[in-house]
Amino acid sequence: GNSVTQMEGPVTLSEEAFLTINCTYTATGYPSLFWYVQYPGEGLQLLLKATKADDKGSNKGFEATYRKETTSFHLEKGSVQVSDSAVYFCALIMDSSYKLIFGSGTRLLVRP
Amino acid sequence: ETGVTQSPTHLIKTRGQQVTLRCSSQSGHNTVSWYQQALGQGPQFIFQYYREEENGRGNFPPRFSGLQFPNYSSELNVNALELDDSALYLCASSSSGADTQYFGPGTRLTVL
Numbered sequence: 629g630n631s632v633t634q635m636e637g638p639v640t641l642s643e644e645a646f647l648t649i650n651c652t653y654t655a656t657g658y659p660s661l662f663w664y665v666q667y668p669g670e671g672l673q674l675l676l677k678a679t680k681a682d683d684k685g686s687n688k689g690f691e692a693t694y695r696k697e698t699t700s701f702h703l704e705k706g707s708v709q710v711s712d713s714a715v716y717f718c719a720l721i722m723d724s725s726y727k728l729i730f731g732s733g734t735r736l737l738v739r740p
Numbered sequence: 741e742t743g744v745t746q747s748p749t750h751l752i753k754t755r756g757q758q759v760t761l762r763c764s765s766q767s768g769h770n771t772v773s774w775y776q777q778a779l780g781q782g783p784q785f786i787f788q789y790y791r792e793e794e795n796g797r798g799n800f801p802p803r804f805s806g807l808q809f810p811n812y813s814s815e816l817n818v819n820a821l822e823l824d825d826s827a828l829y830l831c832a833s834s835s836s837g838a839d840t841q842y843f844g845p846g847t848r849l850t851v852l
Contacts (some may be wrong), residue, residue: 632782673843674843684765721839729796730783733780
């Protein structure tokens with residue numbers, strides 16, 4: 629079946645460091661891909677999305693490129709801030725479906 | 741534009757009881773999806789409602805049921821609560837045919 633795999637956390641970085649959170653997917657078809665962020669005690673916020681191969685989603689300095697050849701959608705940010713500390717979820721949805729399929733989440737901790 | 745709202749924020753129940761959670765969709769959205777997020781895990785799809793009908797269901801038993809009202813708001817009902825039902829319940833709204841879902845802040849359910 630369709631699934632999403634994320635790198636395990638926590639990822640601990642110093643402020644202004646470069647961030648990569650790996651995400652790969654398995655899908656029978658061509659899904660839309662998403663990154664959601666969850667701050668402590670809150671729901672999920674959509675961070676960015678990409679709907680087809682080679683699309684790049686970007687928002688608030690975060691970027692991710694839909695790579696069909698490697699079935700990946702890695703999240704990157706050039707310079708993280710303490711306020712970026714949160715749990716990040718990679719997710720997919722199929723055209724013919726109605727449900728988001730999430731990875732297990734990666735916790736990011738940014739130290740001053 | 742009003743975002744997705746959920747009530748209550750928290751509640752505590754005992755095993756065997758029943759609970760109703762409520763969700764108001766974002767303005768302009770006619771589809772509501774419910775997810776269960778256990779501690780430290782990614783959200784799992786419960787079901788989706790569109791035009792007051794269940795539009796798809798995940799791997800949850802029948803004691804999880806729902807409703808959607810003409811104003812697109814929705815309820816999630818859980819009967820015969822079990823300890824494992826303790827989780828954050830997330831509601832998400834979207835427009836029919838759109839792939840992007842927007843989440844509310846969640847309801848934290850604790851079953852003792």
